[in-house]
Amino acid sequence: VADRAFARALLDGDLEAAARSLIGARLVRRRGDDLGRRVGRIVEVEAYDGPEDRASHSRFGPAGRSAPMFGPPGRAYVYRVYGMYTCLNVVVGPPARPAAVLLRAVEPLEGIAAIRAARLRHDLRSRRSTRIAGADPAGEAAARARAARVRDDRLAAGPGLICAAFSVEVELTGTDLCDPRSPLQLAADDPADEAAATIVATPRIGIDYAGEPWISVPWRYLVADSPAASGPRRRPSPAG
DNA sequence: CTACCGATCCCCT
DNA sequence: GGGGATCGGTAGA
Numbered sequence: 001v002a003d004r005a006f007a008r009a010l011l012d013g014d015l016e017a018a019a020r021s022l023i024g025a026r027l028v029r030r031r032g033d034d035l036g037r038r039v040g041r042i043v044e045v046e047a048y049d050g051p052e053d054r055a056s057h058s059r060f061g062p063a064g065r066s067a068p069m070f071g072p073p074g075r076a077y078v079y080r081v082y083g084m085y086t087c088l089n090v091v092v093g094p095p096a097r098p099a100a101v102l103l104r105a106v107e108p109l110e111g112i113a114a115i116r117a118a119r120l121r122h123d124l125r126s127r128r129s130t131r132i133a134g135a136d137p138a139g140e141a142a143a144r145a146r147a148a149r150v151r152d153d154r155l156a157a158g159p160g161l162i163c164a165a166f167s168v169e170v171e172l173t174g175t176d177l178c179d180p181r182s183p184l185q186l187a188a189d190d191p192a193d194e195a196a197a198t199i200v201a202t203p204r205i206g207i208d209y210a211g212e213p214w215i216s217v218p219w220r221y222l223v224a225d226s227p228a229a230s231g232p233r234r235r236p237s238p239a240g
Numbered sequence: 241c242t243a244c245c246g247a248t249c250c251c252c253t
Numbered sequence: 254g255g256g257g258a259t260c261g262g263t264a265g266a
Binding site for chain 3: 048055057081082083084085087089102104126146159160204205207209
């Protein structure tokens with residue numbers, strides 16, 4: 001089944017509308033490493049506006065890592081955070097308004113074995129660098145056991161976890177996510193799908209340094225009650 | 241449930 | 254030299 005193109009025009013207007021248009025869209029990893037095709041549904045995003053938004057990386061100006069935010073909509077802005085994770089943004093708005101939407105959670109749909117393998121690879125790479133060089137078979141076995149217990153719908157339940165699960169590295173910054181030839185791209189949602197999805201808005205996560213009003217503006221959008229959203233979750237609820 | 245903590249590295253604030 | 258658009262673990266109420 002061919003992916004349906006994601007219309008770039010959806011990203012070129014109002015910031016909130018652009019962010020909401022990404023909820024339900026598909027994130028597709030087509031190639032770029034030895035793992036197979038992976039597809040997931042975007043269920044949680046956050047909007048970051050121009051330099052006046054004191055939580056937005058566009059406040060650093062067009063010369064640094066956030067340069068893609070000052071370019072055309074539909075490209076990726078990828079950066080490393082806290083040393084060991086990466087975050088994936090979709091650039092939105094015209095270049096005159098440097099803004100982006102952070103992808104915060106994705107529900108795996110296809111290629112779940114590959115998604116799980118990519119996450120395990122990331123987990124093992126992270127912990128290997130924390131250990132003295134040499135064998136640590138017990139620790140590695142424990143890491144593998146932990147990874148095996150993660151439910152399918154939690155495999156990309158956070159901005160760092162998306163990038164681990166879809167092999168998004170900083171080298172992919174600037175990639176045109178609306179180009180079907182790209183190794184990482186967006187695709188439209190299933191027309192028979194998403195109709196019943198209720199989107200809720202909350203303040204953004206992890207930006208207390210920005211001060212008000214930026215701490216409180218409700219620019220985090222997520223599918224209500226999605227089991228794949230970020231943050232701690234209990235076991236699957238019996239009645240949905 | 242809340243709170244805190246460490247890992248790790250690149251960009252700057 | 255400071256600190257972060259994270260995450261998983263631990264301790265305690």
